[in-house]
Amino acid sequence: MRIRGGDSKGFLGLSSCGESLDSRNHRGVLELDPAQLWIRARAGTALRELNTTLDEYQLMLAFEPPSFSAGATVGGMVATGLAGPRRPWVGGVAEHLLGGSLIDANGQIRHFGDEAIPSRLVAGSLGRLGFISEICLQVRPKPRQTLSLRLEISQSLALRQLQAWMRYPSPLSGGCHTGDALHLRLEGTPEAVKRTRSLIGGEESNSSLWDELREQRLGFFRDPRPLWCVQVAAEAPQRELPGMVLLDWGGAQRWLKSAEPALVIQRHAQALGGRAICFTPDGCAPGLGQLPEAEDMRLLRKQLDPQGLFAD
Incomplete structure (x- = not known):
């Protein structure tokens, strides 16, 4: 199964085969706490909508995630783990991902952001762990x-x-x-x-x-x-x-x-x-250069997707 949102970064996926699961009907900013500096949203929320909400409070996603198109979603941002020019100074997606929920291959809602499912493994997972449904992110004030x-x-x-x-x-x-x-x-x-x-x-x-x-x-x-x-x-x-x-x-x-x-x-x-x-869809094999799968990621995939529904 291939999970997609705006498909702005589909060329980074390890496979374009299988039935498509579109996240864009599962959208909306759910909660923003300007004092505690976090925001919670559904995965199909447009990244542009999330940024507009943060702009109203002079807040930002400090890691500057790229969109590449107007249809880019928050779920795709987390799944690809891409960050912009500020990355070396503030960290990337994993450092700002406080937690959230995903739906595993058995249809069970699993919460991540703890020892069982660390956020660092969800960030950049390219949809291999399941369907990311909700996301909670740390935000920061815009610079003076x-x-x-x-x-x-x-x-x-x-x-x-x-x-x-x-x-x-x-x-x-x-x-x-x-x-x-x-x-x-x-x-x-x-x-x-x-x-x-x-x-x-x-x-x-x-x-x-x-x-x-x-x-x-x-x-x-x-x-x-x-x-x-x-x-x-x-x-x-x-x-x-x-x-x-x-x-x-x-x-x-x-x-x-x-x-x-x-x-x-x-x-x-x-x-x-x-x-x-x-990064060029037609220039080389999709996903070419991705790091070999770490052992903790392999074990987590086996736990969440034993049948290989979200396999490469």
Whole structure:
């Protein structure tokens, strides 16, 4: 069985076969606590609707989940586990997923967010554990001030600078290199942003770049070659990748446009101590580059889906 919402990230699934189970009729924000900073919603709720609700209270999902289309749902956000440019500084979906409910292969409602079914296994599970029905997420206040900077430096120097800056506390919340420039985002109190800006230098730039990066609308992403996401440790050295590269997550995520065979790209990623995932539906096998299933995930799948209804 294939679980789908807006199908904005279906190319990441391990299989497109089987009967489709659509979540979009199971929607709606159920509860928001602005004081305790959490929100609860049904899985078929449009991500856009959730963000609109949070905007009214000057709150946000700090991990900046991408939509890729207007139909993206909250359930798909959790199932794929994708996060935007702020990920290295605040954590990802798993760190903000407080709990929720899913329906297992036997039709039983199972609550997650405890030792029996940890949230970290549900985030990024790609629908393999069951139908995620309700979700409770931690939210955060929007920053008091945001400033984007542009520094014209090489990619290798940008990587070294990012690695140095990320060792110390600062209002840095975004770092990417594209074209000939390093782009930085500072967020926090006006005093902290002003102080850090004076240390870093550079010229002020348009903050819309971060939305364009998150939604893959920058010019880099229009290159016709297949898109790969190479994830490594932030301190991984600069190494030539076979194609055009955009640095994200302070260097921990390296977007690659390349026509090289998948095996070549995987070897380059492994040499950096990481992995490469294909993001182009027609450019390579769906889900290529997903990590081997961990033992705790395998055991949980066996418990929730012994017949393999939600199998790969």
